[in-house]
Amino acid sequence: KQEVTQIPAALSVPEGENLVLNCSFTDSAIYNLQWFRQDPGKGLTSLLLIQSSQREQTSGRLNASLDKSSGRSTLYIAASQPGDSATYLCAVLRDQGAQKLVFGQGTRLTINP
Amino acid sequence: EAGVAQSPRYKIIEKRQSVAFWCNPISGHATLYWYQQILGQGPKLLIQFQNNGVVDDSQLPKDRFSAERLKGVDSTLKIQPAKLEDSAVYLCASSWTSGRLGDTQYFGPGTRLTVL
Numbered sequence: 001k002q003e004v005t006q007i008p009a010a011l012s013v014p015e016g017e018n019l020v021l022n023c024s025f026t027d028s029a030i031y032n033l034q035w036f037r038q039d040p041g042k043g044l045t046s047l048l049l050i051q052s053s054q055r056e057q058t059s060g061r062l063n064a065s066l067d068k069s070s071g072r073s074t075l076y077i078a079a080s081q082p083g084d085s086a087t088y089l090c091a092v093l094r095d096q097g098a099q100k101l102v103f104g105q106g107t108r109l110t111i112n113p
Numbered sequence: 114e115a116g117v118a119q120s121p122r123y124k125i126i127e128k129r130q131s132v133a134f135w136c137n138p139i140s141g142h143a144t145l146y147w148y149q150q151i152l153g154q155g156p157k158l159l160i161q162f163q164n165n166g167v168v169d170d171s172q173l174p175k176d177r178f179s180a181e182r183l184k185g186v187d188s189t190l191k192i193q194p195a196k197l198e199d200s201a202v203y204l205c206a207s208s209w210t211s212g213r214l215g216d217t218q219y220f221g222p223g224t225r226l227t228v229l
Contacts, residue, residue, distance in 0.1 A: 004155070034217075043117070043204060043220030044156070089155050100146075100169055101218065103155025 002027045004092055006104035014112050015082060021075040021107045023090035028068050031095040035064050035075050038087045038106070047088075048075070052095065080111045115139065117221035119205050125227045131193035134224045138186070138207030144168075145182055146218060147190050148204040156204055162188065192226075200228045 003026045013019055023033070032051050036044040048057045048064040050073070056065040063076040073090055087108045091101040118137040126132050138145050143164050148156035159178065161168040164185040173180070177196070182188040192199055202223040208216040 009153075041222065041225075043222045044206075045220070046217050049217065091155070100158045100161060101156075103157070105153065105155050 002030075002092060002094060002102045004090060004102050004104040006088075006090060006107050008107060009105065010108040010110075012110040012112060013080060015080060017080050018076065018078050019080055019109075021077070021088050021090075021109070023073040023075070023104055025071045025073075025092050025102075027094075028071055029095050030068065031093045033064075033066055033073050033090060033092050034101070035062075035073075036089045036091065038089060044089065077109075082111045082113050085109055085111050117205055117207055117219055119203075119221040119224055121224060122222065123225050123227075125229065126195055127229050128197055129194040131191065132195055132226065133189055133191045134203050134205075134226075136188045136190070136205030136221060138188070138205070139219055142207035142209055142219075143185070144208045144210060144216075145188050146206040146208075147180055147188070148206065150202045150204055150223070152201070159190070195226075195228045197228050200226055202226070 005024050007022050030052050034049045035047045037047050038044050050057045050066045061078040066073045087106045089103050089106045091103040120135050145162045147159045149159050150156040159173045160170040160180045162182040165182050180190045202225050204223045205221045206218040208218045210216050
């Protein structure tokens with residue numbers, strides 16, 4: 001059974017800092033991994049999707065890496081801004097069987113002005 | 114394009130009552146998902162539809178939860194009777210095809226259910 005873990009559960013940093021969010025998964029047989037952002041009272045927004053054959057993806061100030069063999073992914077946020085405050089979730093899609101996303105519990109990020 | 118619509122946004126009921134949630138996916142999306150997100154946890158898939166057929170409902174508590182997607186467009190999720198542990202946000206998502214092709218899932222704003 002696939003399990004996804006995100007550490008830390010919460011993180012608070014001053015504006016302007018670079019930061020890293022961590023995600024680990026127990027079964028390396030994944031099709032892809034996604035990072036989502038969730039704002040209070042709103043749904044999830046997909047930030048980056050990494051296919052199992054890829055090592056990283058970049059979008060603006062965000063960079064996500066994937067090490068499938070070790071079951072780890074990181075989301076790097078450069079030059080953090082107060083608007084980056086949200087909960088960040090990672091999710092993996094299995095490469096066989098039922099095609100469903102398995103989510104971690106999320107990291108609640110607060111950027112202090 | 115319009116996003117995934119859900120209603121109601123909030124619902125408060127007493128335990129043992131019934132409740133229904135509605136979802137309208139993005140136009141043209143064949144796949145529809147219902148997730149349950151308990152406070153402090155990530156979303157958990159309850160049921161996945163491909164058009165109007167069920168692809169996966171392995172984590173749906175079928176003794177009290179039911180879902181349908183008539184005509185392969187809108188969907189309704191029902192809980193009857195509700196328990197305290199059903200308090201959660203219920204998220205609906207849709208995508209062009211199944212997750213096999215790695216299609217992005219687009220999420221609605223969710224319905225926050227409180228069971229007293």
